[in-house]
Amino acid sequence: MNLIQENSQENVLDLAGLGIGPFNLSLAALADGLPDYTVQFFDRKPSFSWHPGLMLPGAHMQTSYLKDLVTPVNPTSPWSFLSYLVQHGRFYQFLATEKTAISRKEFVDYMDWTARHLPSLQFNSEIREVSFADDCFILHSDRKTIRARNLCLGTGKAPHVPECTKKHMGKNCFHASELSARSPDLTGKKLAVVGGGQTGAEVFLNALQGHWGEVSDIQWISRRPNFEPLDETPFTNQFFTPGYVDSFYSISASKKPAIVNRQKLASDGITPAYLTELYRELYDRTYLSDSRQPVWGLLPDRTLEGLNQSVNGCYELILNNTLHDQQERIKADIVILCTGFENKLPQCMEPLLPALLLDESNRYQLTSNFKIQWQGPEDRKIYAVNAGLHSHGIAEPQLSLAAWRSARILNDLAREELFQINDSGSIINWQPASHKFPERSCLP
């Protein structure tokens, strides 16, 4: 796609992207080289990064490297992970690692390499306000005004923190996404890690291994009934296919929350490899080591219900042991919240909010092609990525279908099949019997 001088009044972008996380980066990478459309993407960051606060040692991807920014819909794109390996002269060396899951560090390097080559990306560009006038969206940043016929919102999610911790947030009680920035010194401290997903596991193990200094005591608290694995088995992986997303989209909205909840471990569990590594570490420390430091505890089935702070700064966590219906109290000097992320409407969209169709939980109402339903002209579209867990299902916040979703958006924008997306078959019949399935070919 072409670039234009965004300050010129007569020039209006076909598409402006807000935010350059992996999802809008995928859109930019697929759009690169397509003629006839002018696109630009904006991010407040100085350069590409991906959850930098959580780039912990040993962190690995939960998705295949083939589910990169482009490959599932355009395997010949120059911006594939395989192309990155070839350009960096390490294709054969990479294959010899026999890795199925690569490190987050390597995937970030791949995305950063892509970002550095795409001319349609502008960093150091925070969009402060978006309005609509003269048949155009008007994006205001500190330095310029950008006009665009269509938008794609890719501003990500906001850290979720439990209500009872909100008034304590600061140096010694913080969300895990701030870990790198805070670089805490845990030497001799008591640590409470709250949250039983992948991030909780990574923070617990790194703290145990002294990554932030020799901690004296670590307690790992989880609402879940155990420290549970990510389900990566073949039938569960069907949830991360285009066919399943289309089927999920078509079911009644009232059924969707319960289904998404049931599928939690398909995306929010701890990778089995990481659980094994963690278990072995705890086994060695328990049975094969003379040192009993640090003291540690695994506390599943506990919900954090209250947090008090004494005058000396020490925290008291009030836990509800849901298995035994008992209250428990533990002490900590530092509390790290590995409590995930939540939807947040970007503040810059406030002027347009009255025209957007939102549901009772303030979530966008999305069409199957990821367009927000709104009261503006039909040929002026607002797409949103990572905003449709409630409508499109469990794959929405994951990388698995990012390239497919980008292709759907670009096809919709262009009103033609720029990308052939015919990978919608399924070996499970999700649709009712009355639904016509695409023909499958039989081997002779």
Ligand SMILES: Cc1cc2nc3c(=O)[nH]c(=O)nc-3n(C[C@H](O)[C@H](O)[C@H](O)COP(=O)(O)OP(=O)(O)OC[C@H]3O[C@@H](n4cnc5c(N)ncnc54)[C@H](O)[C@@H]3O)c2cc1C
């Ligand atoms: C630690 C971690 C590991 C993960 N690992 C995996 C994995 O292995 N596999 C998988 O499938 N999924 C994974 N996920 C889930 C998902 O892939 C990520 O959350 C992903 O970052 C979502 O991408 P995004 O583009 O929606 O948002 P983000 O990555 O959050 O990017 C949003 C961008 O928007 C910018 N922005 C926001 N507002 C503005 C504004 N007003 N103006 C300009 N810029 C703005 C921000 O600066 C940011 O760069 C992981 C998530 C986390 C937290």
